[in-house]
Amino acid sequence: MICGLAALQVSPLFAAPKVHIVSLGPSRKVAYTEPDATADSKVDETSSLRVRALYVDDRLKEWTTGDVHDITDRTFAVRRALRINDALPTDKAPRWVWQPGPWLTVDRVTGHITALHLPYFDSVVSNVVWYRDYAAYCGVATTIRGGLYAMVAQVGARRAVVQKQIGPWPQSDRFVPVCQPAVWQRLPVRVTLKPTGGTATTYSVLGSSSIVEEGDNADDN
Numbered sequence: 001m002i003c004g005l006a007a008l009q010v011s012p013l014f015a016a017p018k019v020h021i022v023s024l025g026p027s028r029k030v031a032y033t034e035p036d037a038t039a040d041s042k043v044d045e046t047s048s049l050r051v052r053a054l055y056v057d058d059r060l061k062e063w064t065t066g067d068v069h070d071i072t073d074r075t076f077a078v079r080r081a082l083r084i085n086d087a088l089p090t091d092k093a094p095r096w097v098w099q100p101g102p103w104l105t106v107d108r109v110t111g112h113i114t115a116l117h118l119p120y121f122d123s124v125v126s127n128v129v130w131y132r133d134y135a136a137y138c139g140v141a142t143t144i145r146g147g148l149y150a151m152v153a154q155v156g157a158r159r160a161v162v163q164k165q166i167g168p169w170p171q172s173d174r175f176v177p178v179c180q181p182a183v184w185q186r187l188p189v190r191v192t193l194k195p196t197g198g199t200a201t202t203y204s205v206l207g208s209s210s211i212v213e214e215g216d217n218a219d220d221n
Contacts, residue, residue, distance in 0.1 A: 020111035025053035136182035
């Protein structure tokens with residue numbers, strides 16, 4: 001009888017973990033206006049953003065935009081799409097608008113979604129180009145001594161791998177886009193970042209991908 005009780009107590013520890021299904025819905029166009037647009041500069045009323053729903057076990061978890069980047073065979077990064085209430089205090093009803101948001105990482109096994117806090121990331125300025133678990137982009141410091149920065153962030157790292165000021169910020173007469181997409185090199189690992197109309201600079205990226213921590217199969221959804 002004692003052995004039977006022991007078996008009953010231990011058996012749940014060996015139960016198969018719940019399998020989660022992570023999927024992305026079809027892409028669709030939604031109305032979109034640049035956050036820094038003005039009444040004079042907004043001449044195209046048909047501008048749009050492509051968004052896709054992110055599902056975990058057939059439940060809608062987030063809206064996303066842009067391409068997916070596979071960090072490992074089970075973890076990927078994707079950019080969040082936000083629905084923001086643009087209503088003024090004098091408006092009588094909500095006015096929902098779409099905007100590109102921050103980046104997320106998604107674990108295909110556990111279904112866990114994590115918001116990435118990329119240093120100096122700006123939703124208007126920063127065009128992230130991924131390589132392994134590194135994100136390269138131009139970032140903006142909004143402190144008193146603000147500036148435009150060349151940035152390389154690594155998933156899971158507390159500090160940026162590369163952080164170098166490459167120009168002033170804010171800029172009254174800036175280019176759009178502010179920076180060209182980063183260009184990666186594999187061996188040795190290097191990245192080139194270039195502000196539009198400025199000089200390209202190449203940075204060596206030191207570190208490893210071992211910081212990426214993928215959780216176990218715990219059912220936390």
